[in-house]
Amino acid sequence: MLPLLxxxxxxxSLLLLEKMLxxxxxxxxxxxxxxxxxxxxxxxxxxxxxxxxxxxxxLGILLAFRRLxxxxxxxxxxxxxxxxxxxLRVPFMLAIALAAVNFAIVGFIQPSSRxxxxxxxxxxxxxxxGAKVRVGEFNNVGKNLTIRIDESRNNGNALSGxxxxxxxxxxxxxxxxxxxxxxxxxxxxxxILLRLKKGTLVHxxxxxxxxxxxSFTSHDIPIPLPKxxxxxxxxxxxxxxxxxxxxxxxxxAQKPALDRNRAWANFHFRLAEVAMMLLLxxxxxxxxxxxxxxxxxxxxxxxxxxxxxxxxxxxYAEGVxxxxxxxxxxxxxxxxxxxxxxxxWMYHIIAHVPGxxxxxALEVFATKSGKWVKRIFRFGxxxxxxxxxxxxxxxxx
Numbered sequence: 436m437l438p439l440l441x442x443x444x445x446x447x448s449l450l451l452l453e454k455m456l457x458x459x460x461x462x463x464x465x466x467x468x469x470x471x472x473x474x475x476x477x478x479x480x481x482x483x484x485x486x487x488x489x490x491x492x493x494l495g496i497l498l499a500f501r502r503l504x505x506x507x508x509x510x511x512x513x514x515x516x517x518x519x520x521x522x523l524r525v526p527f528m529l530a531i532a533l534a535a536v537n538f539a540i541v542g543f544i545q546p547s548s549r550x551x552x553x554x555x556x557x558x559x560x561x562x563x564x565g566a567k568v569r570v571g572e573f574n575n576v577g578k579n580l581t582i583r584i585d586e587s588r589n590n591g592n593a594l595s596g597x598x599x600x601x602x603x604x605x606x607x608x609x610x611x612x613x614x615x616x617x618x619x620x621x622x623x624x625x626x627i628l629l630r631l632k633k634g635t636l637v638h639x640x641x642x643x644x645x646x647x648x649x650s651f652t653s654h655d656i657p658i659p660l661p662k663x664x665x666x667x668x669x670x671x672x673x674x675x676x677x678x679x680x681x682x683x684x685x686x687x688a689q690k691p692a693l694d695r696n697r698a699w700a701n702f703h704f705r706l707a708e709v710a711m712m713l714l715l716x717x718x719x720x721x722x723x724x725x726x727x728x729x730x731x732x733x734x735x736x737x738x739x740x741x742x743x744x745x746x747x748x749x750x751y752a753e754g755v756x757x758x759x760x761x762x763x764x765x766x767x768x769x770x771x772x773x774x775x776x777x778x779x780w781m782y783h784i785i786a787h788v789p790g791x792x793x794x795x796a797l798e799v800f801a802t803k804s805g806k807w808v809k810r811i812f813r814f815g816x817x818x819x820x821x822x823x824x825x826x827x828x829x830x831x832x
Contacts, residue, residue: 440495450479450487455472462475479552489533490739490742498723500522519786527713534713542678554666570587581598581599581600594615594616613631625660628658631656636654676698696758703768721785729798733797745770748770
């Protein structure tokens with residue numbers, strides 16, 4: 436349980452940290468509050484758990500059996516008549532329980548969280564979290580209104596070096612410069628007030644012979660806020676549908692064939708990802724036991740590569756099935772059957788073949804490669820020592 440939970444926590448943390456940097460840049464560029472980053476990350480947790488849970492389960496079982504194998508305790512269990520399948524009883528219980536949890540995540544929780552994440556992105560871009568006025572830049576606020584602010588202090592309550600330019604439909608223009616300013620709320624939620632102090636106003640119109648210039652100590656400019664469009668309904672993307680909704684779309688004959696194929700492809704993708712978890716205890720056992728008198732960790736590395744590769748193959752198969760090139764059922768379940776056959780063969784070799792090692796060829800190749808790397812390193816070290824005139828270290832040294 437400790438390796439399982441630790442791997443799950445580390446995998447989720449690494450994925451979230453990678454995404455956090457991009458989200459901070461995105462939120463800062465859109466002028467949104469920092470709290471939105473944590474809300475967006477929270478909505479990404481189910482998506483990362485759907486991949487982190489299988490990897491955590493695999494490494495938890497693998498490291499537990501590897502510890503038994505390297506300490507020769509696994510040989511004692513086998514000597515007293517306990518088969519590998521008997522030792523996998525509790526790991527299979529864990530796999531079934533976590534598969535049920537993962538099914539709930541990918542089937543019902545992840546679609547809703549993914550939709551909420553897209554909604555937050557939309558609200559940031561549309562300015563729902565506040566007017567986006569960047570300091571030192573010309574900002575278009577509303578229609579035919581441009582504002583520039585040189586400096587902002589006190590969380591935006593004290594502005595200095597302001598320039599405002601507005602143009603009406605009749606062709607009238609107003610250009611204002613002011614030393615100080617402040618945004619104020621009004622009774623109308625669709626309008627804010629920009630109060631300017633110590634400035635000059637230039638008013639021009641097509642019927643004026645010359646612009647009118649006015650100096651003021653205080654002047655208020657009402658700014659109509661742009662209307663924010665409503666976000667689309669859930670289901671704009673295939674992975675925003677609940678698994679029950681995917682079945683309804685796939686069975687609806689009135690839907691276009693492309694929509695039905697995408698729905699079935701995503702439905703089988705989720706089921707194949709969950710079903711794969713029931714094979715992980717067998718895969719973990721097959722890769723956990725190193726050759727005799729060896730502490731090679733090649734199986735740990737290979738296990739992660741296999742799970743991630745299978746996930747990427749499923750994503751490609753989902754795309755092929757969604758386009759209708761191949762039937763979604765065949766596109767998703769044929770790779771599953773091939774993956775299952777490979778795992779069952781590996782388990783048969785380790786459990787029923789005396790001295791069997793499913794990745795024995797890879798272990799031999801890795802051992803020989805390691806020896807060649809050590810020889811090259813030693814040769815390079817001796818060459819460097821000879822170049823600087825120092826004697827090479829003796830065998831005793």
